[in-house]
Amino acid sequence: MPAWLDDFLWTYQNLVYALGINGLLALSMYVVLAVGQLSLGQAAFMGLGAYSSALMTLKLGLPFAAVLPLSVVVPMVFALAVGGPTLRLAGVYLAIATIGMGEVLRAVYLNVDLFGGALGLSGIPERATAPLIYGLLGLAVLALWLIGRSGIGRAMEAMREDETAAEVMGVPVRRYKMGALLASATLAGLAGCLSAHVSSFIGPNEYGFEPAVTILSYALLGGIGTPLAPVVGAWVLTLLPELLRGVSDIRLVLNGVIIVLAVLFLPNGLLAVRMKRIGARTAA
Amino acid sequence: MIPLLDLSGLTRRYAGLVAVDGVDMQVMAGGVHAVIGPNGAGKTTLFNLVSGLVPPSAGRIRFVGQDVTGLAADRRAALGLARTFQNIRVFAAMTVLENVLTGLHARLAVGLPGVVLRLPRFRAEERRAVARARAALDLVGLADKAGQRAQALSYGDQRRLEIARAMAPEPPLVLLDEPAAGMNPAETEALATLVRRLSEFGATVLLVEHDMGFVMDISDTVTVLNFGKRIYEGTPQAVRQEPAVIEAYLGHKVAARLAAGAKAGVRGAG
Numbered sequence: 036m037p038a039w040l041d042d043f044l045w046t047y048q049n050l051v052y053a054l055g056i057n058g059l060l061a062l063s064m065y066v067v068l069a070v071g072q073l074s075l076g077q078a079a080f081m082g083l084g085a086y087s088s089a090l091m092t093l094k095l096g097l098p099f100a101a102v103l104p105l106s107v108v109v110p111m112v113f114a115l116a117v118g119g120p121t122l123r124l125a126g127v128y129l130a131i132a133t134i135g136m137g138e139v140l141r142a143v144y145l146n147v148d149l150f151g152g153a154l155g156l157s158g159i160p161e162r163a164t165a166p167l168i169y170g171l172l173g174l175a176v177l178a179l180w181l182i183g184r185s186g187i188g189r190a191m192e193a194m195r196e197d198e199t200a201a202e203v204m205g206v207p208v209r210r211y212k213m214g215a216l217l218a219s220a221t222l223a224g225l226a227g228c229l230s231a232h233v234s235s236f237i238g239p240n241e242y243g244f245e246p247a248v249t250i251l252s253y254a255l256l257g258g259i260g261t262p263l264a265p266v267v268g269a270w271v272l273t274l275l276p277e278l279l280r281g282v283s284d285i286r287l288v289l290n291g292v293i294i295v296l297a298v299l300f301l302p303n304g305l306l307a308v309r310m311k312r313i314g315a316r317t318a319a
Numbered sequence: 320m321i322p323l324l325d326l327s328g329l330t331r332r333y334a335g336l337v338a339v340d341g342v343d344m345q346v347m348a349g350g351v352h353a354v355i356g357p358n359g360a361g362k363t364t365l366f367n368l369v370s371g372l373v374p375p376s377a378g379r380i381r382f383v384g385q386d387v388t389g390l391a392a393d394r395r396a397a398l399g400l401a402r403t404f405q406n407i408r409v410f411a412a413m414t415v416l417e418n419v420l421t422g423l424h425a426r427l428a429v430g431l432p433g434v435v436l437r438l439p440r441f442r443a444e445e446r447r448a449v450a451r452a453r454a455a456l457d458l459v460g461l462a463d464k465a466g467q468r469a470q471a472l473s474y475g476d477q478r479r480l481e482i483a484r485a486m487a488p489e490p491p492l493v494l495l496d497e498p499a500a501g502m503n504p505a506e507t508e509a510l511a512t513l514v515r516r517l518s519e520f521g522a523t524v525l526l527v528e529h530d531m532g533f534v535m536d537i538s539d540t541v542t543v544l545n546f547g548k549r550i551y552e553g554t555p556q557a558v559r560q561e562p563a564v565i566e567a568y569l570g571h572k573v574a575a576r577l578a579a580g581a582k583a584g585v586r587g588a589g
Contacts, residue, residue: 178435181434181435181437182431182434182435185434185441185445186420186423186424186427186434186445186448187431187434189413189417189420189421189424190421190424192410192412192413193410193413193421193424196410196411196412196413197408197410199372199392199408200404200408200409200410201421201424202372202391202392202393202396203370203372203392203393203396203401203402204393204396204421204422204424204425204484205393205396205397205422205424205425205426205488206393206421206424206425207391207393207394208393209391309412312417313420313445313449314414314416314417314420314449314452314465315413315414315417316414316466317414317466317467317468318465318466318467
């Protein structure tokens, strides 16, 4: 590795990690929005992945090769428990239930000794690496891209446009919604495990309502036309605070203004392209 | 011979209203079966019950000899029950071809692993689906518009697209919910020709329609609903003569006067 690249990575190590992990979180938002559902539980799923994996490493002494795949189990169980009753209902019930789940979990982390209370868990060994994070992000984008370009992606878009019509066309909407929520929990759980194992410390406030909205804004800014779009949104919103360091007093204000402008003037996101799937080519 | 669709005692209650009230109805394979009735007679609710969008309060639905009363709409679609909507519901941002491909969703068998790994059978299935979708577009006369966005089509063409999307999986039964609504006389005539051709595609047609000329023209059997109840069923010719049907549409007084007038006419001629 050339010296300058080594230097760069050393200086910006945390930013490099954050870009990859936030990319995974953006995808976990994307898979739910892609079937026309709104979940605000991505931060909570991330927290479940982070806490469960940190405990497996710290208390059980499991090797990271086992901890990483196991970190998706608890988020998936919670996704089944929350999605089972709420995905049958139309409207905002999933969003409300997932917000509630996040707040309940935050209270549990704060008040149960096992989770370290307000101090959180510290001394988590740094096991995740940048190549691992970006490898998983690349695989996730690729898999979602291939799905998006298939008939399944077409059915997902149909659900987004008109769920009733999609169902009558034979799209198993309940199964797809649950599948999307499980995929979302998996991606967020992995992101949580990776973030816990690069930052050595996790605390209850990292997974509350505010990060949930930040994750949503990744997809709002980037768009959901392709899986790459929300990742770009995440990267812009992760880099922006760094670029605005010079004007740190009004950093949050500028950040907010940019999101509002994007929603107003780019309703389909920065990358408003449709998936190039079979039969999608338009001819006038 | 078992009926293709067999409704027995089908009932749907809403708070304070019985939209469909103990309807018994059989649709035999082949031909065109129309359901008519005044506004609020329960026709659309009946369609929503049959396609599985609304659960019945009581009664049974059998389709191709199988009890589908408890099946979700997508499972019924997979069994070969297709439909269109009264208020057009095409997927506006998709192309015409994609819309029809979506109609074939229940016929796609390759699962997630095959899709992600792009197995040869995934590609073969996609090619077959496109061929079937194009055949369905041919049937309704939209083949040259396959690459257009659905939202760019004219009203009449969007209705045709809905029919193509429903017909693509070659369903044994297709439900058309007011297919002639909002069409001009020329479009309605073209639609009548198309509906008759659907049976060549192997489909039995069950339709709800307000345009009586259209119904009388193309139907083999007509079922009349009023206030959620089946009040008559027969050939179009028989329905026209039936006093109960005339009363449902025109009210008791007019029906009585017409009946009296008819008798007087007969006497006068004699």
